[in-house]
Amino acid sequence: MGSYNHKIDSSDAALPLGKIVCIGRNFAEHVRELKNKIPDEPILFLKPSTSLFPLSEQITIYKSFGKCHFETELSVLIDKKLTGCSKREALNAIAGIGLSLDLTYRDLQAELKSQGLPWEKAKAFDNACPTSTFISADKFYDLDNICFKMYKNGQMQQSANTSNMIWKIAELMCYASRFFTLLPGDIFLTGTPSGVGSLQNNDKLLVEIPGFLDVSTTVAVK
Ligand code: ZN
Secondary structure (H helix, E strand, C coil): CCCCCCEECCEECCCCCCCEEEEECCCHHHHHHCCCCCCCCCEEEEECHHHEEECCCCEEECHHHCCEEECEEEEEEECCCECCCCHHHHHHCEEEEEEEECCEEHHHHHHHHHCCCCCHHHHCCCCCEEECCEEEHHHCCCCCCCEEEEEECCEEEEEEEHHHCCCCHHHHHHHHHCCCCECCCCEEECCCCCCCEECCCCCEEEEEECCCEEEEEEEEEC
């Protein structure tokens, strides 16, 4: 877990590290690039708190697990308990907006999926969720109109706006909270746009919410 703590506007947030609730297939173009079907309902999975890692620190991945893909996702830090919540309650529980990488050992995930097995080994491993500092939510005028981007070695790989999500942030939180109570310190990852790809040794990554946040990091493959 390294030195990761939740931070809001660069100060330590008084929130524990909790679970990470993730959404699969929330941008139509990404669904198509992986040749998946557009789902009828959100696809949920979890990462444990041990997958949190400061996005500003070097990311280490392991060749022995096969290809590792980056998925750049808007992340939402929660500061209230939510069970079967309304949209209004969901919006009121958002403490901050940041960026995370949903690191995925894609070959391993494909193998697990083909056997109908859970994919945690491919997505929930230690440090599988490098996460930025959060920007307090009240700084955003409209959570359903936030642009975010990812550059690899100077080239833009991913660019999206939360307005293009199949399910919007508050809707996802309501849906998830019917199954999993969300607790203060939990994080919600809202799905990757298209443009995912594999990480190589010495890659330089830059993720940004233009005007709010930018974080650079590097990759080491061992
Ligand atoms: Zn993802």
